[in-house]
Amino acid sequence: MDYGFTEEQNKFRQEVRNFLEEEIKKGYWEPACDAWIQGFDPEFTKRVAQMGWIGITWPKEYGGQGRSHIDRLILTEEMLRYGAPAACHWFADRQIGGSILSFGSEELKKEFLPKITKGETYFGLGMSEPGAGSDLASLQTRAVEDGDYYVINGQKTWASCASFAHYFDVYVRTDPEAPKHRGISEFIVDIRSPGLSRIPMTDITGTEAWNDVFFDNVRVHKRYLVGEKNRGFYQVLHQLDYERSGMERLMGNYPLFEAIIQFAKENRLSQESVIRNKLAQLQIEFEVGRLLIYRVALVMEEGRAPNWESSMSKAYCTEFEKRLAGVAMEVLGPYGQLVSGSRLVPLRGMASHSYLGSKGYSLQAGTTEILKNVLAVRGLGLPSS
């Protein structure tokens, strides 16, 4: 047992910090909440790529660094600590590249992975549909074989990263006769494909957070089928394990955490026992959540997809993030309601943004309820309901 980091890991963390501090000093960007999912900055992604920090766990032959999952976690933890605008590459780095690596053909790996690691190609996700949320296996978007092509028709919703992505990773029904889990396939679709259109959706904070994406006879060549036909549902479960696994579920609004502690200190609110108690409790919950996520990375390091482990960490951590936003609002009192751009707004409006934005944290990538189902059935062996 060893809860410490190696000298190399500590050095790497420091290297990432130096890089990010330098970026902030140069005024390239300002730390922000949710920057991992809403901070689209192609130049930043390019600079991160130049450091070799996209796809760092992937094999070198595909442009990766062959480094450990702990290294990746150190990297992402620091990105989140500084609220860095990493959204352009986050999805591909976290899960889609991994899906291509695990299931894709050699051709797909060679085509996409190097472009991702160079920070040139961004991916969006197409999983949910208007009628298929938690019950993802009920998705209806269809792909029909036509010679060397598949023709896709249907609608995806809550598609993250869609405004900036070059490609979508989409799950569609390829066999409507088969049981619903066994008729789904994964494709990579070029966003410029004829017949593909999208309508942005604005979230409760006023941010353009997702897109509705429509497929009207979109033709995709067969070589963009990822993995086996009709095995897509098993692949998406695998991908979701990674989607749920990371530190962004704990530290998405970390800049607010730091700022509210600082605010409480400066205004002597931290001397008030109620506030003091609440901030300390948040710190305790934060430290515990961090351990859950490092545990997940160690599971990945064993070469195993984290299943109930990442369900546990994500369910726990997003609840923490909601509490953090709630406590921040309490600490700020009536000022908490002011939003970015208002006169007198405290902490650049991070509290109200996070309070509203965090409502979605426990819904995306698997609701807390679904995650607890996974944990109960797969982790504890309870009978399916």
Add this chain to the structure above:
Amino acid sequence: MKLALTEEQEMLKNTARDFLADKCQKTFVKQMEESETGYSRELWQEMVELGWMGLAFPEKYGGGDMNFLDLAVLLEEMGRACLPGPFFSTVVLGGLPILDVGSGEQKQEYLPELIRGEKIFTLALTEPVYRNYDTSSVTVQATPDDGDYIINGTKLFVPDVHVADYLLCVARTRPENGVTIFLADAKNPRIDYTILKTIAGDKLCEVVFDKVPVPMANILGQLNQGWSAVQKIVERAAVGKCCEMVGNMQRVVEMTVDYAKERKQFDRPIGSFQIIQHYCADMATDIDCARLSTYQAAWMLGKGLPCTKEVAVAKAWIAEASQRVSALAHQIHGAIGATIEHDLHFYTRRTKAAELAFGDANFYREVVAKEMGL
């Protein structure tokens, strides 16, 4: 970073689990709760032979040369088994503090007999008006008198005094900045004790020191400078209690999940109902968080690293998590869990006592607040 136990620790864990499953069944636990001494000399001797007393002590005193992390593994199994008796008092509250601050002679005098299982130790720290573990709440006086110190006053919630041979007594030797640890003969007739009746059925005592003389040579550590040693004792004891609680909670989660799989209502196992599944998922999360934070603190203690914050995080977390786990375990077990027919009560009673011991959640939240610079 690595969270798995070493092969050696796995072996220790398995040996301890098998041994205690055999020797420390709930009928025995119940018997001990009702007995006068609260432990069995025979089992104590077997634990000595397994090397448990000396596990975390250096070889030169007859110990096993392992560290606190290894002891943590053992304490977890003891918690799992609800092991009664003065092991915790002797090793965690008595022996390890002597190893910390005792002189070479004191270590040579006391540790070998402790490790051989011949002597039982305990710690007299808390007092009737004592709430927080801060130096000002030590009021029991030790006054110099012709080469001796005379200890006078009442200590409360002292475990296992009724069987102890030695008492580490934390006393005030100066009105300000003057706390000293004394090693007193627990059998001294001027020490009077009353065993309190507790929910855990352990033996917590009220101890009255009626002008008890202790030779100057029995000061542990430095005169007047004892408080930092006490803080270390409290930190380590808190983590030790966390380890016991991890074992306790782990067993409770297992019992509850098993029960949810077996118990049928409405023609199906209750564990197939989503609400029960979510309760179980919450319990599993609480125990895993408890384990991760406890072992982090134990690892740091074992390495000798400063870990005030990590200890506080672990105990503050586990104090509340254990109560959530306990409440859900009872809810899922239904009425049978509220009886003495079922084993759950052994765990519920102990986990409450452990929650309160060596600082509760409020106490450690304040420690964390200070560490945060609030």
